[in-house]
Amino acid sequence: MITDKQLIEGCRSGRREMLGLLVDRYKDDLYRFCRHLTLNAQDAEDLFQEVWVRVIRKLEKYDCERSFKAWLFQVTVNLHRDRYRRWKKLQHRFLGEASFQADFLNIRDSSPLTEEALLRNERNAELEQGLRALSKRYLAPLVLYYYNEFSYEEIAEMLGIPVGTVKSRLNQGKKLLQTSMQHVKEEA
Known part of the structure; x- marks a missing residue:
């Protein structure tokens, strides 16, 4: 099995297939984390995409001695925090103190009831x-x-x-x- 370090080194050298393998390795855990943070499917997908864009841009600075998953989730938390702050500022500016209610996706199980x-x-x-x-x-x-x-x-x-x-x-x-x-x- 290829290690995270090998995948990252491959990404750094421009091998796109390595990036695909890295994304595949963490996509389920990362999306689930984004979903829990945002509690909204569309926002989770947006955050998920934004995280990978940021990770690709910052991959050269990543320290391979650290856990990649922990770093990936730290990037996610930081991006979510920034997005939340911007959203709260906009909400306050345009809606005043009124609260905003989001429509949340109901998670459905396809098994028999x-x-x-x-x-x-x-x-x-x-x-x-x-x-x-x-x-x-x-x-x-x-x-x-x-x-x-x-x-x-x-x-x-x-x-x-x-x-x-x-x-x-x-x-x-x-x-x-x-x-x-x-x-x-x-x-x-």
Whole structure:
């Protein structure tokens, strides 16, 4: 199996097929992470594309001693943070204090609707609604830790915060998510 380092060196030397292999290796994990960050399929696709454009531009500066996946996700977090700040400024300028409600894509499972599938779909919908209610400061650490299985140290490096803050935000995020999901259940 070709290592990330070999793929990156191939990309740096202009071999396009190596870039294709690199994208293929991380596309599912990266898209899933973008989807969790944005909670919107179209925004996730836009962010996904923007990340790869940035990665290609900055690949010469990448330090091959670091984990490529951690670096890729750090680029994603930074781009998402920049996009979110720009969006908030525009929203505030044009809408004032009014909030903006996005239409979120319902994730559907194509398997037959058994009782188990219905319960799973209901839990997924509750989880997605709970995630939507979370502040970005808690959402990113939760997604990086539980869905992408990064360590506290890797998350701290990606987000540019101390390890203790990562632990605190994970703990607080879990509590907020549980509370949010409890409210969703009570409303149903």
